[in-house]
Amino acid sequence: MFLSVRGRVLVNVEALNMTESVGNYVKHRRVPVILPERGYSTYLVPAISGESIAHGYQEIVAEKSDQENIPVCNLCRKGIFLKSTNEEVFKHAFGSNPPNNGYDFEREVIRGCVVEDLGGFLFAPRRGAQARGRQVKRTSCFSTGYMVPVKEALESSIIEPQLHSRYALGTKFVTREEERGQMIYYVELSSSTYAFSFDLDSSKVGRITFDMDHYGEEVISSDDIRKRTEVAIESLGELILEFEFGAKKTRFLPIVEWESIAVSVSDGVWTVPSPNSGYYLSNALSKLEKTEDRAKLFVYLNKEMLRDTVHYIKKKSEELIGEMKSIVEEWKKGLKEKMPEYYEKIDWEEIVKKKLESLISKRLGEVVES
Ligand SMILES: [Zn+2]
CATH class of the missing domain: 1.10.287 (Helix Hairpins)
Incomplete structure (x- = not known):
């Protein structure tokens, strides 16, 4: 099964993806985007990274799987996605030493952690260590990417620093003259209609991908593969409905409104066209017509x-x-x-x-x- 989601979401006053703080100034992530208008023009626009979306998604997968007794390793269960990166991490996550060949390594990780089965991992130990720098890697079964303003919103998207202060004057904590009772800080906020993209390919769930002699071999039962795929789909539903990703939500909870979403389900790869264009829903319909209805398309459009x-x-x-x-x-x-x-x-x-x-x-x- 291949599931493809594209959507447009209006997000106001958000600080979902911050990159760095310089002194008391916290910066929003910016990326260059090119617009084919009057030749080509480049804009530096607010963005929310795919890593940020993937983190939110994997947290939901870990939580749901744990509730349904699907194995999750000790670290992923806590939302710490170090993903078998070295021997120490592996020992902590699975309570055993890492196997010394790629096939057994991947098999062990798939069996013991659904998050790494679905979201991939990279084992990159130090050269001097027991594994002698031997790497093992598994590609993620899902793909997502930067959320950037849609075409029509590109010129109007804005990033604006907002002034805030921590106030402690008149308390016993401010005793000496040099200890300032009022600390000001700035947080960059942004508002835009963002393009959202997410694809999920269930064909590799629970199967070996690293060792070419065993490629495609099922590591867990077909029933467990089905259960894991169901959790992956349910988690994606929750990610979209509850907008469960991004940082700084405790004091900068954004105002979110989905304008439209298209979800396609197919046997092979079939992706919904880019939501960057306002015509992406009709583009999806004509793609469907031209590809002889290779997918089932479900569309949500805000009544407004x-x-x-x-x-x-x-x-x-x-x-x-x-x-x-x-x-x-x-x-x-x-x-x-x-x-x-x-x-x-x-x-x-x-x-x-x-x-x-x-x-x-x-x-x-x-x-x-x-
Ligand atoms: Zn894990």
């Missing part, structure tokens, strides 16, 4: 957005009718003055009737499509 579409179409239609009327009047006047011999021969009623029919059908089509 629909209301806006209907208003937009109504306004646009009024404008068009007004414009059409004045153009027809102008043509009639021009022809009457400059080419009166043709004026009488033209069936004005028929021309206007045909154009109006096509306009009405096009606008109604847009309403139905939306």
